[in-house]
Amino acid sequence: MRKTTRRTILKTAAAAATVAALPINANAQSGEPIRIGILTPLTGAGGNDGPRMLKAMTAVFDEVNKQGGVLGRRIETVVEDDQTNPEAAVRAARKLIEVNKVPMILGTWASAVTAAVAPVCWESKTFLMTVSGADSITLLPHQGFLIRTQPTSKLQATAHGEFMLSQGAKRVGIIGIQAPFALPNKEHLENTLKPKGAEVVSHVIYEKDKPTYRSEIDQMMRGKPDYIYTNGYAPDTVVLLRDLYRAGIDMPKFAQSYAVPQATLDTIPPEVSTKVYTGQPSADIESPAYKLAADRTGDKEPDGYVSQATDWASMAVLTIAKAKEASGVAMKDNVRKICQGSGQKVYSAVEGLKVLAEGKEINYEGASGPCDFTDIGDILGCRFRYMHVVKGKLEFLKLV
Amino acid sequence: MEVLQLIVNGLMAGTILAVPAIGLTAIFAVLRFTNFALASHMTIGAFAGFVANVTFGLPAVAALGFAFVIAGLVGVLSDEFVLKPFRRAGFITTAIGSIALTIALENIVRFIFGNQLRGYDLPILRDWNIHGIRVSPQQVENFVVAVIVMAALFAFLSFTRVGKSMRAVADNPMLAAIKGINANVVARLVSFVAMGLAGLGGMLIGLDTTIDPLIGFKTILQIFAAAVVGGLGSIPGAVVGALVVGVGEELSLLVLTPAYRTAVGFIAILVVLTFRPRGILGQRAY
Known part of the structure; x- marks a missing residue:
């Protein structure tokens, strides 16, 4: 046995x-x-x-x-x-x-x-x-x-407005792509800036896929902004950044992070992306x-x-x-x-x-946040991560 | 001053558009169909120039030559092996075939280079300010290249035997055949030059912006509008049409918001064709 x-x-x-x-x-x-x-x-x-x-x-x-x-x-x-x-x-x-x-x-x-x-x-x-x-x-x-x-858009634009205020923005010029978020973003930014004594001084909506936005930039600059809020996607934002640099406009510029990924920054000389700040809903x-x-x-x-x-x-x-x-x-x-x-x-x-x-x-509980939804399918809130571009590279700035 | 600035911007943009528009109209003049595969050849030229400039380190002007030759060669091959068999089935079938071809070629470029945006190895210079009018040195350079290329093309068509053969086939294919001009050779030549111009145009646009596999697709409608407004089949017409579309789009900003810019090219088509059904300069090739 x-x-x-x-x-x-x-x-x-x-x-x-x-x-x-x-x-x-x-x-x-x-x-x-x-x-x-x-x-x-x-x-x-x-x-x-x-x-x-x-x-x-x-x-x-x-x-x-x-x-x-x-x-x-x-x-x-x-x-x-x-x-x-x-x-x-x-x-x-x-x-x-x-x-x-x-x-x-x-x-x-x-x-x-x-x-x-x-x-x-x-x-x-x-x-x-x-x-x-x-x-x-x-x-x-x-x-x-x-x-x-x-x-x-409301949550995002409000957060972006608060970020620009924290940077001392008083007169914001908006230049962005024709998209469903274009007008709501402007409205939410106005609502965030106005109570703090700042304002939106110009708002230009452009078409995608254009090889240059020189004339659109001229239109936006007529409002004499001291801070530029770009509201587009990567292919048009890179054209915009190049044209802003060429026009000698060196004031701070804010963009959604998806519009200025590192891959896009790698296609332009570092001097073109100075004073560029990006924000995105942060992962948790x-x-x-x-x-x-x-x-x-x-x-x-x-x-x-x-x-x-x-x-x-x-x-x-x-x-x-x-x-x-x-x-x-x-x-x-x-x-x-x-x-x-x-x-x-x-x-x-x-x-x-x-x-x-x-x-x-x-x-x-997700990687992006708690994943709690309202009745209409929106998340209840999230944090925002801000970056700035230093010598052509994105660097972490703050989490809000 | 604002109007003058808009006109300058429009002339710069229109001149760049004119280069591929000449290609589109030249193919129509000789082969009698609208070759939408021009879009992918613009992309191929832009990427060939990228390889020459960034990978091989050639200066931009030499890279433009590379863009022309590579796009021209691909143009000859794609016409010979893909579009030529379609031509027997008629104008519409060939034009639709060219759309399929352009999507296929664009995806080959995407397969090789990926989707990301790329830029040429060039410094970005500040604008010159001339009496209150801003002009970009890169745009001036592109403008000069485009004008030289167009002048060379007109000289080629006017003073060389081969150029005259191309015009003869475009104006009267039957008479040209009786005179012993080989239509097949002319077709290959026209494909090479036209797609070479498309490649050059693609790179010129890329020099001022960035490139991605959709660079040709994004501009093909404007180029088509330019060629139709000028008179599809007329080479000087393509230049005039491109300038009309370029300047018209810019001047429209005086009364419209920029979101409606593209509509201007198509409104120009409607207006011009209503009064001049064959376009501003008609359909005579030259």
Whole structure:
């Protein structure tokens, strides 16, 4: 008779654990995959952010798939490029919904794109998650089929106004692209500046894709500003910065961080970008979810977009698990049940799946922030991270 | 003073537009279709110039020559192997084929170079202020290059045997064939010169801004408007049309907000074609 040793007990336990785990993994491989649509800008003005957002989402889904998937099914992504172009985005969204039958679309970036894609989504009961900031987005009659992790134009412009005030701005000239956020931003800036004795002295809206904005700059300068607020995307903002430098305008300039990424700064001589300040909704850099996102993507300091994309993918997985089905309606009805409330705090999809499997309630706390949403799909608040350009390189300035 | 500044800005912008617009109209004059693949050849020229300037360290003027030659060669190959078979199916099919071609070529550039914005290795100089009118040295340089290239092209068409053959085929292909002019050779030559000009134009725009794979696509509508306003098929017409569109867009800022700029080119098409259906200078090639 064989003697029972500690080693054989351990071996048996390991074998038992493997066998116990088998049905889950086998099930994960055998079920029909859950298809999730990803519609990010891989080209066009958002081409700098879209691919990184895609990578962040894929990393979350890969991690979940390695642990056996969700509801015993693998997550499969169907990726389309919205080209930062509303018309191309609508075509791509229709393809995702009608051909690939996805229950949700993650990733629209430009406000004009989201405004065009959102009706296609809510009409087909497809859930949409976005980073578009224009106030008008969540005011659309989306019936709950939309949430965004990006702060509204109001939150952003108010924060930007306060930043410019802190820098001593008294007369702000706004020059920005024709976009849904153009006029609301101006209004919110005026409302922030006026009570503090500062004002918006000129506001010029330009068209995208122009090789020069010399005449537009002349128009803006007629208001005699002492601080310039640029409100565009990267391809037009770089043209603007070059033309401002050529015109000898050396006053401070503020831009959204997505309009002046380091890759853009690398295309221009350092003297052109002096006194350029950027701001962006900050990721929650102290959150465990943020650290996990950094490890998962291999990005030491994931920015707001990578963090938000991480959160969409995680919320998608957890909502499907909570609702026990992958449909747009289930997403709409259950997304708030996994990311706000008094449930156990979790910081990743895999962790959340384990807690849900134990029958407990969860509250997903994301890499971008707490991921608590209002009834119309806006986040309740966030921090802002400001950078300035020193010798052609972006350097951290402050977190507010 | 404001009007004068706007006119100067418009002339600078229009002159740059004129270079690829000549290419578009030259192809129409000889091959009788609108080749929208001009857009991707602008992109190819801009990136060829980038490689010459940034990778090989050549000065901008030499890089412009590189942009011309590479875009011209790609133009000949793409016409020979892609668009030529389409031509038998007619004008519309070939024009649509050229749109497909431009998207394919643009994506090849994207595959090789990626999406990010790139800039040439050039200093950015402050504007000159001449009696209250601001002029950028880079724009003046681009303006001079564009004028020299156009002058060289007109001399080529006027004084060389090959240039005269091209005009003959454009004006009366049947008579040119009777005279023994080989239409295939002229087609290849026109593709080379026209797409070379597109490449040059793409790089000229890039010198003043930045480049990305969409650089040609962003400007093709303005170029098309310029060629139509001047008279599609007329080479001097392309120059006149580009200046009208360039100056018109700038002057429109006196009464319109900049957000409506692009509409001006198309309003110009409507106005000109209403009174002169063949464009300002008609359709005679030269």
